[in-house]
Amino acid sequence: MYTSSFSTGQWKPRSRGKTKGTFINKLICKPHNHIARAMLDLSIKKNKPYGLNRLGISMHVYADAFAHRSFAGVNHAINEVTDLNSDDTSLDKGFLIN
Helix, strand or coil: CEEECCCCCCEEECCCCCCCCCHHHHCECCCCCHHHHHHHHHHHHCCCCCHHHHHHHHHHHHHHHHHCCCCECCCCHHHCCCCCCCCCHHHCCCCCCC
């Protein structure tokens, strides 16, 4: 179910077909995505002395998939945010230049 990259030592899920979309759209972080789920699954199944450490790191990465939702990890226009306001406008003061 998983393959390993010899040069980086990191694993990756075997391809189940090509991901659709442009290159930049493939980099956009999506919550509960198949790669994050596979990483968690792998960290739980491995019974190693450092298993809890590995699970903790995996949970951090999994949480980041939610925290960085809809952003790509590169400097690109797709990450630009406009009209960032809350329902309570008093919370918006001081954070953004109007």
